[in-house]
Amino acid sequence: MRLGYTLAMNEEQSALTQPSAVDASAASSRETPGAATSGNRPPAAAGGSSWPGLLAGVAFIAVGALGWQVYELRTGVAQVRTEVAQRITSSEAAAGEARTLLRQQQDSLASLQGKIGALEAQVAATEGQAAALQSLYQEFSRNREDRAIAEAEQAVSVAAQQLQLAGNADAALIALQGAESRLAAQDRGQLLPLRRALVHDIDRLKATPQVDVQGIALRLEGLLEAVDSLPLAFAGELAPNAPAAGSAAAAGDVPALEFVKALARDIWHELVALVRVERLDQSEPVLLSPAQSTFLRENLKIRLLTARLALLARDGRTFAADLAQAHGWISRFFDQRDEKVQKALAALTELQTTQVRVEQPSPTESIAALRMLQARGAESGGKPTPDASSPARPAPAGKGAEPARPAANGGAR
Template identity: 50%
Template sequence: MKEETPALTLPSPSPAAEQVEPSKDTATASVAGAASLPSADVPRSGALPGWALLLAVIALGGAGVAGWQAWSVRGEADGLRAELARRLTDSDLQVSEVKALARQQQDVIASLQGKLAVVESKMEAAEGQAAALESLYQQFSRSQDDGVIAEVDQAVTLAAQQLQLAGNVEGALVALQSAEARLAVHDRGQLAPLRRALATDIEHLRRLAVVDVSGIALRLERLLDRVDVLPLTFAGEVEAVQPEVSTPLVTEGGSKVLDFAAQLALDVWHDLRSLIRVERLQQGAEPVLLAPSQSTYLRENLRIRLLTARLALLAGDGRSYAVDLAEARTWIERFFDSRDEGVQLALAELKALEAMPVKVERHDLAASLSALRLFQSRGGREPQVEPPEARPSDARPEAGGARGATVNPGS
């Protein structure tokens, strides 16, 4: 912008000055008219020179006032011109500064736009990496979930087998608690129904009457080990018959034919005695039990009774368990020496074991198995709501707005 001196030269004539000038002319005309009047009229108006003088003074005062006003207006106009020139100079300086700032802002905006483009490219690369990481995480999570579900399935199956086949409530509890602990470590929202089902089955098993199957089985095992050392009531085993040594018969003065016949008859008699054995059975003994002389069969039958009692214990068959133990106790009381301390301890142990309840209430783990099958049928995945992703295009209108805010130096 070019500096031009405003067309303010002299102030326009003031209305007061314009009014003063006509009054001055009027006063001059009145004075001239008064001078041109004949002297004869003066005596007729004696007060006229005084009025003329007064009018002249007034005219001179008006002229002075008008001149002072004109001088004052001119001074104010000069001041206004100086102030306007100063302000124009200041405006030019401010415009120059604004132009410089605008150029700096344009440079800064251009730099920011370049940086924004770099940031957008990095953001796109980061979004691609985030998507790849998310995909890898989903794959890892699914594989980890599959591993956890496989472990839980194995534990629940083992618990069901312990309950159904052996009636082992403690073993089933241990298996279910290990599965629940594994799910607690791998805390995922979609596994909550399975954890609730496991907790329900664990609570049901805890309320069942616990039978110490392993402890009872060990006590039966100790009884089995002592069967061979329990003394019998009757005598020991029959001694083996020693074969008699045949001595040749020698007859004095006899013939050899008679000696040979006698020796042959003796050998035949010995052979017949070795072929025939006479054994005695006690009165009232069961057919399955042999005579006391054959303690081996008695001990083996007693051992079989204890083994079948242990099998009934593992199967949870309380009736067969009690029958076998009662039969074994009856045999010990009948055929073994009740005065022996070992026999007395065995009888007391059998009575104590016979009084123990071994029948276990069956529990099928229906809640855990159904929840596990339902989770496996769904593939272990639930719909997930993904948060809206920030797109680079969302930031571009802001950059455009920043460009729109650029100050145009030419405006």
């Protein structure tokens, strides 16, 4: 635009320095008398004098064309100036609007940055709470796992004591099955080896032949209750004589002769009772007084009670010895012709052949699995477990941090 403006100014200067058409016509009129005086010359000289006029006409036409061009150029320059001014005005208005929008955007950006800072602070607080909850959950999970392991260890210890000390496989099975069910409720992969070991020990206990302790104890209880009703071999009791007792009762109603006869029968019966003849199958008859018979029955009960205690303690030797002693006493001091005595002797003979002690397997696999879990927990106890589920987040910016604002004048022009 500046180049066109410079060209227009040069053309105007050249047009001002050029002679005008009036000056050209005056010059031609001044030269005309000379031309007229030269009319008396020969024709060759007249043909040569027409060139100045032709040149003057061409110059006039050129000056007119140049003036027209200058006029058109001025008109175009004025239009260009007007258009440029309008465009500059519209550009300045657009730049003002852009500056206004930029200030509004900067204010909005600052407000959003403040809100983002507040949200980041809330996110940081939420992350802190989540980390605290995660640590609490991990601690609670570890506590649950440790508690489950402790309960399983206690159950295995009880089962081992029942098997080794009392030989009670049923109680050991109950303890191991309870521990296995509690571990199944936990449903944790770390406890799977312990559950597998418990299941193996339970299967081994179930496969081992068991002693019917309760059944044997009930049979011994029946023998204890029957001791008081067993008849002795030498009771020394006189058979009742009903007619003699009846005659004595009715002595006041019979005549004197009948009374004498009844009295004589009573005396005879008393004399007969003094001497008693019985057939004995034993070579050494034992006569017991009432006090001795009471002591015999009590000692027999004590033997049966000690046999029951030996049964509960799985002491087969003491159990068999007590039953043999009780069998010998019953066969020696009690009447073997009685049915109760025969049943008691048969029961004692059968119980003597009963095996009350069976080698029970120890829960070794469960104990080994417990030791392995405890050792693993002791190794990983001091190492913190990072939370892989929560990704790392950048540190939130402070609330006072402001974003870099662009220059206000940089985009205006």
